[in-house]
Amino acid sequence: MTDAKTKIDETVKANDIVLYMKGTKEMPQCGFSSRVAGVMNYMGLDYTDVNVLADEEIRQGIKEYSDWPTIPQLYIKGEFVGGCDIITEMTLSGELDQLLDDNGLAYNKEAADKIREANA
Amino acid sequence: MSKSAEIHKRLSDALAPTTIDVRNDSSRHSGHSGDDGSGESHFHVMLRSPAFEGKTRIARHRMVHQAMGAELVTSIHALSLDLDV
Numbered sequence: 001m002t003d004a005k006t007k008i009d010e011t012v013k014a015n016d017i018v019l020y021m022k023g024t025k026e027m028p029q030c031g032f033s034s035r036v037a038g039v040m041n042y043m044g045l046d047y048t049d050v051n052v053l054a055d056e057e058i059r060q061g062i063k064e065y066s067d068w069p070t071i072p073q074l075y076i077k078g079e080f081v082g083g084c085d086i087i088t089e090m091t092l093s094g095e096l097d098q099l100l101d102d103n104g105l106a107y108n109k110e111a112a113d114k115i116r117e118a119n120a
Numbered sequence: 121m122s123k124s125a126e127i128h129k130r131l132s133d134a135l136a137p138t139t140i141d142v143r144n145d146s147s148r149h150s151g152h153s154g155d156d157g158s159g160e161s162h163f164h165v166m167l168r169s170p171a172f173e174g175k176t177r178i179a180r181h182r183m184v185h186q187a188m189g190a191e192l193v194t195s196i197h198a199l200s201l202d203l204d205v
Contacts, residue, residue: 031149031198032198069185069190069193069194080178082177082181085200085202
């Protein structure tokens with residue numbers, strides 16, 4: 001593995017929830033990253049954000065690490081979960097809640113329900 | 121061939137869709153980050169195919185990435201996918 005991929009591997013294994021994104025969770029710099037971070041912030045998730053715009057090697061490395069061409073990318077307990085479309089679909093279907101429950105990760109269930117009500 | 125037509129052709133050839141709609145959303149993102157001025161930066165694809173039967177969401181997206189080819193996928197800024205059987 002390259003240095004960048006080793007670093008990514010360590011990060012996603014050392015932290016329960018990691019979002020590789022453009023910008024930060026406080027200040028996203030791309031609509032797709034913004035949508036995912038917005039949902040995660042609203043659901044009260046405790047997660048680590050990695051700004052790929054701050055490190056070109058990570059920006060390329062993350063695409064190779066997951067064999068996935070786009071950013072954002074969400075990892076839970078070291079497993080790649082998906083990008084913006086998949087996270088959005090899983091939030092609306094309740095699959096994301098289930099995944100968090102299965103991994104014993106805390107989130108605001110009421111907030112998740114509100115997102116679903118607003119998009120029903 | 122426009123990128124929309126290219127995407128449409130490659131996905132039609134590889135995935136035998138029952139429904140396919142490739143939409144160029146680039147004009148909605150004009151002037152945003154990622155707008156390269158080509159008018160071919162942002163695309164949305166809605167595709168229904170029996171090939172997705174029994175596949176996870178990630179697997180379905182990977183099938184589309186593969187069918188499009190790395191060069192086409194990386195040449196556009198944003199690709200939004202709505203995939204189902």
